[in-house]
Amino acid sequence: MTQAKFSRGLVPLSILSVVLVVGGFAMVFFYAPNEADQGFVQKIFYLHVPLAIVALIGFVAGGVYGIRFLRSGDRVHDLRSYVAIHVSLILAVGALITGSIWAKASWGHWWVWDEPTLVSFLIVFLLYACYQPLRFSIEDPERQSRYAAVFAIVGGAFVPLNFMAVRAAEAFTHPRVLGTTGGSMPGSMRLTFLVSLAGMAVLFVTLCKYELTSKHASFTLRSLKRRMAGDDDWVPVRRSAAPQL
Amino acid sequence: MSATPTRAVVAALIRKDLRLELRTRESVPAMALFSVSTFVLFHFGLDARSLEGNMAAGVFWVTLLFASVLAVNRLFVAEREEGGFDGFLLAPVDRTALFLAKATVLFCFLVALQLVAVPAFAVLLLEPSPGPGLLELVGMLLLADAGIAVVGTLVGALAVQTRAREVIVPLLALPLMIPIVIAAARGTAPLWLEAGAAAVPGRWPAILGLYDLVFGLLAYAVFDYLLDE
Numbered sequence: 001m002t003q004a005k006f007s008r009g010l011v012p013l014s015i016l017s018v019v020l021v022v023g024g025f026a027m028v029f030f031y032a033p034n035e036a037d038q039g040f041v042q043k044i045f046y047l048h049v050p051l052a053i054v055a056l057i058g059f060v061a062g063g064v065y066g067i068r069f070l071r072s073g074d075r076v077h078d079l080r081s082y083v084a085i086h087v088s089l090i091l092a093v094g095a096l097i098t099g100s101i102w103a104k105a106s107w108g109h110w111w112v113w114d115e116p117t118l119v120s121f122l123i124v125f126l127l128y129a130c131y132q133p134l135r136f137s138i139e140d141p142e143r144q145s146r147y148a149a150v151f152a153i154v155g156g157a158f159v160p161l162n163f164m165a166v167r168a169a170e171a172f173t174h175p176r177v178l179g180t181t182g183g184s185m186p187g188s189m190r191l192t193f194l195v196s197l198a199g200m201a202v203l204f205v206t207l208c209k210y211e212l213t214s215k216h217a218s219f220t221l222r223s224l225k226r227r228m229a230g231d232d233d234w235v236p237v238r239r240s241a242a243p244q245l
Numbered sequence: 246m247s248a249t250p251t252r253a254v255v256a257a258l259i260r261k262d263l264r265l266e267l268r269t270r271e272s273v274p275a276m277a278l279f280s281v282s283t284f285v286l287f288h289f290g291l292d293a294r295s296l297e298g299n300m301a302a303g304v305f306w307v308t309l310l311f312a313s314v315l316a317v318n319r320l321f322v323a324e325r326e327e328g329g330f331d332g333f334l335l336a337p338v339d340r341t342a343l344f345l346a347k348a349t350v351l352f353c354f355l356v357a358l359q360l361v362a363v364p365a366f367a368v369l370l371l372e373p374s375p376g377p378g379l380l381e382l383v384g385m386l387l388l389a390d391a392g393i394a395v396v397g398t399l400v401g402a403l404a405v406q407t408r409a410r411e412v413i414v415p416l417l418a419l420p421l422m423i424p425i426v427i428a429a430a431r432g433t434a435p436l437w438l439e440a441g442a443a444a445v446p447g448r449w450p451a452i453l454g455l456y457d458l459v460f461g462l463l464a465y466a467v468f469d470y471l472l473d474e
Contacts, residue, residue: 161459165423
């Protein structure tokens with residue numbers, strides 16, 4: 001496995017994500033109409049919902065890479081799983097903050113318990129916030145990868161199940177169907193939303209590729225240093241929760 | 246591959262764990278005492294003489310969940326400290342037998358705990374008599390116990406090899422068990438209404454059953470990887 005594998009296509013991807021994210025924001029501000037009920041505040045929707053959707057897909061992707069790691073034993077998949085969960089966790093914080101701002105603006109409270117999506121999101125976030133502490137407290141790198149993969153798989157299955165349970169719990173107050181996100185939106189809003197979603201998805205892939213490239217570069221650097229020192233038992237001073245290749 | 250049938254291995258492991266518990270009395274008495282103390286704490290914390298409906302169900306299930314964390318913490322400790330893992334791995338037996346045995350043992354511990362905790366709760370805090378909806382209550386308890394046992398075994402096995410076991414178990418187990426609390430508490434609340442037990446909406450047992458099924462299969466599939474070569 002070479003450096004090129006991770007960094008391939010990174011420049012066009014970066015450019016594409018800049019274009020899509022900037023274009024998406026331009027459409028949010030200049031093209032999409034103000035929503036009748038909530039006015040300008042509703043536009044946070046174009047940031048909040050893509051953040052949440054991409055973060056959830058990222059968590060599930062972490063689980064899929066966990067399965068691939070357990071099946072093949074290839075550490076690259078463990079690294080991919082780690083990076084997917086790491087970047088998703090950052091997006092999840094963004095989704096929670098933007099959701100909270102939206103709730104304050106439209107309902108007057110920073111947190112509302114009868115919004116099932118937001119509540120399930122908090123639960124999923126609490127679960128995945130333990131991913132790095134778990135990795136960090138296992139010293140043996142081989143066991144660390146295996147246990148982290150098991151965690152990623154369990155978490156990936158937990159995400160949809162948890163959404164179902166929370167939604168059922170709040171169904172009395174806020175009846176809603178899964179597919180309403182794009183259901184009743186006028187065309188211009190839907191287009192803006194789709195561009196924002198695509199922008200966020202491409203941004204996610206780009207960030208993951210950057211982190212993979214950076215991790216791989218530091219592994220290569222470390223092994224080169226080790227070879228120069230002529231010391232095979234050399235261990236890094238600072239321990240890390242990230243997988244070692 | 247294995248000379249001994251898995252059923253015999255599971256039975257032997259369960260016998261071993263239950264005998265260990267009968268001799269040392271490490272888990273169940275601690276869980277029972279913990280839950281009674283927590284009921285007392287809730288009495289003072291909420292300043293309530295008696296509870297009914299949603300409040301009663303919530304207090305009851307949160308207490309049970311915290312008590313189960315105690316058992317999960319202890320579940321694999323003997324295996325790790327006394328070399329039980331090595332012994333098990335050296336034996337020519339199917340590895341998932343350990344998962345089945347441990348989940349069953351945890352399930353038995355939870356049932357034993359509830360034999361104490363339900364009467365204690367009825368005496369100390371519960372306003373309506375638990376008599377009318379007892380059958381439904383037992384059903385909800387067993388469904389929830391299965392879920393707690395499966396997820397608890399998985400989390401216990403994950404955490405026992407880490408340096409911060411006592412911290413990792415609650416941090417992982419509590420978020421994972423939130424769906425159980427949602428379904429069990431919402432399903433139990435109608436049984437404990439002051440006006441008399443009402444019917445339990447069918448979706449709560451259904452969610453518990455689905456949870457048990459999904460995590461049961463998942464844990465069965467991944468448990469192998471938590472045992473070291």
